[in-house]
Amino acid sequence: MKSILIAIAVVFQVATALGQTPSIQVEKSGKGTPVIYLPGFGCPGRIWKETAAFLGKGYSAHFVTYAGFDGTAAIDTPWYSAVRDGLVDYIKSQKLKKVHLVGHSMGGNLATDLAALLPDRVTKVVLVDAIPCMREVMMPGVKAQQIQYISPYNKQLLEMQAEPFKKMAAGMSANMTQSKEKADSITSWMLKADRKVYVFGYTDLLKLDLRPVLPSVKAPVLILAAGFPNREVIEKNYIKQYEALSNKEILIADKSRHFIMFDEFEWMARNIQQYFSK
Template identity: 50%
Template sequence: MKKILILFSAIFFSQIAISQAPIQVEKSGEGNPIILLPGFTTPGSVWDETIENLSSTYETHVVSYAGFNGLEPIGTPWYTPIKESLIDYIKTENLTNLTIIGHSMGGNLAVDLAEAFDTNLSGLILVDALPCMRELMMPGVPASSLQYDSPYNNQMIEMQDDAFKNTALMMARNMTNQEDKVEMIAGWSIAADRKTYVYGYTDLLKLDLRPSLENIQTQTLILGATFPTREMSQQTFEKQYANLKNKTIELADNSKHFIMFDQPEWLYSQINNYLAKNAQ
């Protein structure tokens, strides 16, 4: 199987000075293209087992982000250059009959890409992703109140390594039921560029993609975890995606945020069934 590593910059290649690339893409296989977008701090390799369990052959484009997975940081703003680089990448690669799969923050990017390329998409799959995390985590707080230079961000930047590790482990335990995956998930945060981790998360909290959903016509599969309860999760996804016309919401029982770890076979089945109908 061929594998091609592509570094993609938001700056045009014709320029002499090329900045650090916002994204890294590993291209592999043949067939209709699928872009796989991981979540915040998460390397693209989180999709390896999913790709291995696809029931048909596809050309996969697995993305990793600057500041994570050992890649050099790009500074701030962080999210927008990544989004723009992905748009440029799709245009440069001339990807048609494209399916986009995004987990968590990758789902936010998937929504942005779907809005930009809606008529060219074969499919859109969002895995435990919300178009406005701020509304769930900080109800009623306006995006304008969130700044890079804030007491909380400064505290996170200056936090000692041991304290940061403990925080990362605590967060990881709320993201998976698989104890053997906790240290790996925490390790992604620990290894991340600290400023990317802190300021990049500020970028995410500012996002509200709910209005953009009205512009997406692609039949969308939304896969959610049932943590903390199925009822709460169902209500959250229905409310957050109310503006998305063509959607199906499916929830994975006994799963936290990393559905690919907690309910992998369920995830593979959902993705393969969807692809069979939409991406052949």
């Protein structure tokens, strides 16, 4: 029997100018309702393949990998807006309608942006451990204009040698999942990333605040949040950050760290499956 997921690799040319580096690469499989899978920062689109397989037939899966990650060619700053605009162009050029979006972390930010920009095309949204303004949580009181691309910290990251960068990446990865094996995978993706995209792309995310666009999101939104280490604090943050989003449901994965697809996969996948079937 043929596999449900018969992959067809497609590189989408975002820019109209011939030969310009695309901001996204998309791998498509299956037939049915289009589901665009958006990974977190630094991660490849294939991180979502197990989820797509769990959902089964009836869906056309579009696995997105961003420029500068997983061996794809890098693009210049501003990086986040170029990726977002590339996704808008992709949805329109492929004539996709009744689109479902599934995004983890930064992928959730992109899903929020797309739902706000394309309310006539996006019908369902799943946000996996994604908040509209991570700066507010990580750096309370700091304004976007205070965060600069050219800074001592960014300079340090750009010039950091391979071994100390690997050590830093491994330390970050260990805090993102309960699984040592999966943490090693996250580290390998971080090391594979184009260094400038990694540094300046993350600066884009620190400057990002999508709370003003939330009222423009018309599709129902399922928010799956990681409850580790403190469910009460995390739930309060999510309720506050998504206050302006009218049609939403927030569920908490109590034992999961940031990568819910690694720590509580079946819980996450079943909730997405139930939500899509409504």
